[in-house]
Amino acid sequence: MSSLKNDRFIKALLGEAVDRTPVWVMRQAGRYLPEYRQIREKAGSFMNLCQSPELACEVTLQPLERYPLDAAILFSDILTIPDAMGLGLYFIEGEGPKFKRPVTSEADIEKLTVPDPGVELKYVIDAVSLIRKELDGRVPLIGFTGSPWTIATYMVEGGSAKYFSNTKALMYDRPDLMHKLLQKNTDAIVAYLNAQVEAGAQALMIFDTWGGMLTTRDYQDFSLAYMQQILDRVTRQSEESKVPIVLFTKGGGQWLEMMAASGCDAIGLDWTIDIGTARKRVGDKVALQGNMDPCVLYASPERIKEEVAAILKDFGHGSGHVFNLGHGIHPGVNPDHMGALIDAVKELSPQYHQ
């Protein structure tokens, strides 16, 4: 594999000096791009797109053709693992993910088995290898997973949910069963992430989209404890270099100190917290990734630039910041506004690294 020509992203995650703040955007390959919508239509379904290593590779690279981004992220979905466990993932346009066979009983949990990433998830691992080859060292490739808790919510609810009633009923009434489910998810994730690293992923991100719906105690016991297990068990070193891991709990602003103590290299921040306050709270313990409100991209390029300036200033001088949105880019955003964001980071951030 060719060595990295642009390692700004990896260095910033490890707190090493860089020339400017690196930038990438969650869901940077996605519906706001006309070229994405074209391939998505050709593929017929979102699942076809995910399951074809060639198409997943093409989509992963699309935003890099348009914008001078500092990282690529594997195009995939956080629900590939439960799909590989046999739950039958499918998508209905506008309704989000669904499972044909959700987990509804003790017996359902007992019979779940940890998938072999080289078999049931081979299409993802093949995509990682192919993307690494096609990237040819231009920028690092980020692999990812959903958190054990977040994946469990979809498995139990059978899809998205407003209040997570079924998942929480299970958690409150049968914590033993919930722990069993979370342990299986964790074992599956560890094998999955190790296989991604082996295939060439140069950094990893854990998306804990729904950890923020928990009480502080339950977040520690049912989400963070399992993410910590992942951080302990995943190989953090490839043949070439360290593989930093970013932990992102949406709505986790109250728990930054706990997250920083988990052993992750960086915390992903949503937009509700000032990044300067976050930096004061975690010190040099971890890097920070984020955290512009994705809705700023609906405003004018001038306004976008102002907001980028405010966030860079709020973080202040020195390394340890990866610029990103605080959540995935929204489908209706004008691609030129994404360009304005990237340009602003490139133009305004070098002064903080002198």
Place this chain on the structure above:
Amino acid sequence: MSSLKNDRFIKALLGEAVDRTPVWVMRQAGRYLPEYRQIREKAGSFMNLCQSPELACEVTLQPLERYPLDAAILFSDILTIPDAMGLGLYFIEGEGPKFKRPVTSEADIEKLTVPDPGVELKYVIDAVSLIRKELDGRVPLIGFTGSPWTIATYMVEGGSAKYFSNTKALMYDRPDLMHKLLQKNTDAIVAYLNAQVEAGAQALMIFDTWGGMLTTRDYQDFSLAYMQQILDRVTRQSEESKVPIVLFTKGGGQWLEMMAASGCDAIGLDWTIDIGTARKRVGDKVALQGNMDPCVLYASPERIKEEVAAILKDFGHGSGHVFNLGHGIHPGVNPDHMGALIDAVKELSPQYHQ
């Protein structure tokens, strides 16, 4: 008007000594109660129910017949104000509130006028008077409003929203217009709450359901600043006694110190923060209301009791705590489980007030 036989709720909000922790539950009059569903069906629509003072009164009192609650809350909706401004509120079962004429332009905002609570909102004020009479001093009556920001999101989106794209586009691109809209909402709310107090409301609550979707700076400028204005301008004293005001920003756990400095008497907490931690952060400045995860009510009565015990213990000794959920009770909850919650607070809380 008859004097209060049970003033535990008011006293706790003012930090005065009580014999046990008072308890009420957000949406305690609602769909989880079969007797509510019966009246709701008879009324034909949710709006008919809200707009009939007799039915609103009957529904308000229903949970008090079943449970030994320490407060009643006016049965109404946070969107009565924009409806009175002419936006045409209606409800579609399972889809939440909608407006026939959302605010989509500068002209729409310019032409909004502040409704006269004695005219356009007379049905609410009449309901308050009637409920006070029917309550006959049994427990205090809570009046309420949505926050200026929260109401504005519905006005601009035309209903509920996932990302508040339109509202935030307006806020980021035309902050001047957003401030104009928020000021009109604020003026309307001040008149509305004053009329509620005059009609007999003995405490007030401001529901800032969507303030937590903002960045810290925007929360201060676009939500908290207007709530502070309300707190400054509303009459906090009735002929009988002080009228305490509770400020509830869902997802506001990061901003408790700011909220405590706003001039409110109490902060409503969602379930994501430990109430003990919250108490340490705000000190004796304000009382706290909350904060059990509403999903605990899906678990067994034994588990509910455990969770009540944990929250009471976490708050600790002394007054200044009103027990509640961290969000409205979910429609599918077993009414006996609500009973278990109330019983547990009654049984377990006196030890913290000796």
